Amino acid sequence: MDAAQRVGGSPGGGNAVTRRLVPLLALVCLLAAEPPARAASAGSGPSAASPSVRAAAGPATTGKAGPASFDRARYTPAILHISVTRGKVAGDDFIDLVLTPLQGEVQGRRLPVNLEQLGRQLRALYGQLARQDPIQVADPESPLRQLHRQLIGPVEPELRRLGVTTLLLVPDAGLQAVPFAALHDGELSFGERYAFAITPSVTLMQRDVRPSQAGGAQLALGSSRFETLAALPLVPQEVDRITNLDARRFLDQAFTPEVLLREAGDPATGRVHVATHAEFLPGGPSKALIYAGKGSLDLSRFGSLRQRRASDPLDLFVLSACRTALGDPSSELGFSGLALQAGARSAIGTLWYVDDVATSAFFVHFYRQLRSGLPKAEALRATRLAFARGEIKLAGDRVVDGQEVLLDQLKPAQQRRVSQGLDHPFFWAGIELLGTPW
Numbered sequence: 001m002d003a004a005q006r007v008g009g010s011p012g013g014g015n016a017v018t019r020r021l022v023p024l025l026a027l028v029c030l031l032a033a034e035p036p037a038r039a040a041s042a043g044s045g046p047s048a049a050s051p052s053v054r055a056a057a058g059p060a061t062t063g064k065a066g067p068a069s070f071d072r073a074r075y076t077p078a079i080l081h082i083s084v085t086r087g088k089v090a091g092d093d094f095i096d097l098v099l100t101p102l103q104g105e106v107q108g109r110r111l112p113v114n115l116e117q118l119g120r121q122l123r124a125l126y127g128q129l130a131r132q133d134p135i136q137v138a139d140p141e142s143p144l145r146q147l148h149r150q151l152i153g154p155v156e157p158e159l160r161r162l163g164v165t166t167l168l169l170v171p172d173a174g175l176q177a178v179p180f181a182a183l184h185d186g187e188l189s190f191g192e193r194y195a196f197a198i199t200p201s202v203t204l205m206q207r208d209v210r211p212s213q214a215g216g217a218q219l220a221l222g223s224s225r226f227e228t229l230a231a232l233p234l235v236p237q238e239v240d241r242i243t244n245l246d247a248r249r250f251l252d253q254a255f256t257p258e259v260l261l262r263e264a265g266d267p268a269t270g271r272v273h274v275a276t277h278a279e280f281l282p283g284g285p286s287k288a289l290i291y292a293g294k295g296s297l298d299l300s301r302f303g304s305l306r307q308r309r310a311s312d313p314l315d316l317f318v319l320s321a322c323r324t325a326l327g328d329p330s331s332e333l334g335f336s337g338l339a340l341q342a343g344a345r346s347a348i349g350t351l352w353y354v355d356d357v358a359t360s361a362f363f364v365h366f367y368r369q370l371r372s373g374l375p376k377a378e379a380l381r382a383t384r385l386a387f388a389r390g391e392i393k394l395a396g397d398r399v400v401d402g403q404e405v406l407l408d409q410l411k412p413a414q415q416r417r418v419s420q421g422l423d424h425p426f427f428w429a430g431i432e433l434l435g436t437p438w
Helices: 014-031 051-055 115-131 143-151 153-162 235-242 257-264 299-308 334-341 356-371 376-388 412-417
Strands: 077-085 093-101 107-113 166-171 195-198 217-222 248-251 269-275 278-280 288-291 296-298 316-320 346-350 392-395 398-401 404-407 431-435
Touching (some): 107 115, 195 376, 235 356, 248 257, 257 296, 288 299, 316 356, 376 431
Parallel strands (some): 077 166, 217 248
Antiparallel strands (some): 077 093, 288 296, 346 431, 392 398, 398 404
């Protein structure tokens, strides 16, 4: 029998998995509800990517520069649940993959794995990303290829056959730290091939929300100067460039914990972007701090937002800060997971400490895609593609996407940090969307 077996063929597999997925079936129908209309962007033509990239293109396609366009006819969502079972004997472990498509039968695969070895592969991948080592996509034994083969590979043929473009990943605790966007099939990374979002639990999803309800006024807050922390000089540019004219902005001393809670609790606010330092210490939400321009905010106070926004949740909460998508074992998805618990439909955070030039450029590009009409997961994929293809790069003292300026007036030290390019997955694979993918 193949190493990747159908779940139904393993002890206790098929029926148990089907029962677990009953709540997901209703959710996948919601995923296919009509997403935002096709982007109205001038000059967004067909992609000029290589044939392999064109063949893998999802519903969002990019031109040489500027916002992507959205082809609703190609939008095909699915849910992929990834769970682990530790065996009684060391190394006698399993990964169960359950794919719930929009149409057709639920597909299950069980793969024998050694979880200790998988952990070593994950640590090796993090080391390569942190050092920005060359990505060994041609080597089947490289960590990003091995992890893809175990976590995605068994269902990849079904994903291709069904034409899936957008995935909601539901990974078990312990797998939520996997940088899925960086995993590679030898031709494309997972983050280039698919738009996706992650949820730590389906119970955190807002199941009664239609895409037409998304949006609302934008709130942007940022801190560039701190007494005891390193300055973030690009935050003012980031806040200015991601927002439209009617957005509310609070910078430095105007950004206080009280302002964040008050403005985010306003029912008129749909999207919140916070650009600052943050740290997640062991001990849960009360030990997780966001540093405002004046004072700090621990995440236990986010509970008040859930109460205030219970009938009208925030559409998106973005934490453009270091390592906000991971926490400790008591809250593995960190600040972003807590934002979901606070009632946001979606949240965006980072898995590791990303260079602030790359982070600011990433979010400026992402919001341009979002404003053009792309759903969130597709907007993130379009931005990942632009980075991975080398379309976003340094030009003098500016970071540009073709003729469009994302950032300017970079200092020499900032220019040096990105002078070798921004196509390495270190710069783009660690920014993840949690919760609702549209």
